[in-house]
Amino acid sequence: MVTATETKKVKFEILRQDTPESTPYWEKFEVNYRPNMNVISALMEIRQNPVNVDGKSTTPVTWDMNCLEEVCGACSMVINGRPRQSCSALIDQLTQPIQLAPMKTFPVVRDLQVDRTRMFDSLKKVKAWVPIDGSYDLGEGPRMPERKRQWAYELSKCMTCGVCLEACPNVNSGSNFMGPAPLSQVRLFNAHPTGSMNKDERLNTIMGDGGLANCGNAQNCVVACPKGIPLTTSIAALNRDTTVQMFKDFFGSDHMVD
Amino acid sequence: MSKEREFYWRRLHSLLGIIPVGLFLTQHLVVNHFATRGEEAFNNASHFMESLPFRYMLEIFVIFLPLMFHAFYGLYIAFTAKHNPQRFGTLRNYLFILQRFTGIFLVVFIVWHVFETRFQAAIGAKEVNFNMMAEILSNPWMLGFYIVGVISATFHLANGIWSFLVSWGITQSARSQQIATYVTLVIFLALSVVGVQALLAFV
DSSP: OOOHHHHOEEEEEEEEOSSTTSOOEEEEEEEEOOTTOBHHHHHHHHHHSOBOTTSOBOOOOOOOOSOSSSSSOTTEEEETTEEEESTTOBGGGSOSSEEEEOOTTSOEEETTEEOOHHHHHHHHHTTOSOOOOOSSOOOOOOOOOHHHHHHHHHHHTOOOOSHHHHHOTTOSTTOOOOOHHHHHHHHHHHHSTTGGGGHHHHHHHHTSTTSGGGOOOOOHHHHHOTTOOOHHHHHHHHHHHHHHHHHHHHHTOSSSOO | OOGGGHHHHHHHHHHHIIIIIIHHHHHHHHHHGGGGGOHHHHHHHHHHHHTOTTHHHHIIIIIIHHHHHHHHHHHHHHHHOOOOTTTOOOHHHHHHHHHHHHHHHHHHHHHHHHIIIIIHHHTTSOOOSHHHHHHHHTSHHHHHHHHHHHHHHHHHHHHHHHHHHHHTTSOOSHHHHHHHHHHHHHHHHHHHHHHHHHHHHTO
């Protein structure tokens, strides 16, 4: 029996790019509708049968994905103008034709696949970890109050997906702003009882090139963040911390932390 | 300017926008308001300002240098942004864009305004008084230009106070930032009324 849902088509317009340097072009696709489809399952349909709307055979569309449950951050792309994860973008909730484009804040590898290396470099730069490695066992660190842990857990949900960088007007080819995500990680690791032992180092890093001061408070990041991380509160809190650090650095404290 | 020093330049830019530039703007608009009390009141007030001791020092260090730094570093900031209101049509995103547009416009407006008034007085071509402004503003295009200029300045200051509060880490929570939005909106409206009333008094 042929039902209406089986013949229903989902229309796609995909911004494609064959190599990192080549010119992008739009290509239209139609896939058969299935209930509960998301953008990724539709892309998988196109990959199975890479034929565009004109019936011409084409190369399969390339994209990144991993967890398929919005925790890894790999499948971010611009869907109908908004940067978000394609795994949690349900076809039923999107207006058609569904436009897919890569997050062009990052270098495009191919089609919808981008290179988010700059975010990982920023995390390394700000030392977004708790340094405990050494030549002997340091033992237990100081305890973290439970309520603080619960609050910090929200900040730890960041999956380096790049949506906040794509949303930020100040992260672009004309600036080297590291963007909201790594900044919020500075707040997370500075809040950790052991991590805070290096907080002056992290603050001094974000007071440097491409750091905190590049924020222009457009506050798109907090609207765009798929994990609901209070990025603008993190930035404002770091603004206060760096204000204190700036005066400490200048007027000269004889110890680094606290 | 070194990128490594960016943090300090940005903080200085934020601070100078309020002190002294913002304070000077407020004082300027308030003194202009004497125009609503008539020609003589305005001329007396303007003469008083002109005859302040250390006038040139005040003009250079309280107005000219801070304003120049704020303007030129501000232009650099304004042109680094890549606006995206079609993606994020939120109030803050529009205010972010407006802050940059009014900033660019104000550079043009203030250069013209200073050339037309203070510079003319400096080369001895004209005297800054009620008649000078009445003459300038008798042209309806100029009146429009000045009204847009004053409102741009009051907006840029009010929204700049909001950003200052965030940039220095005073307002952190979403709630405090929201209340700061309302407070700065009141500042914008109040200063705009003062500024525009003064302009209309010359017509």
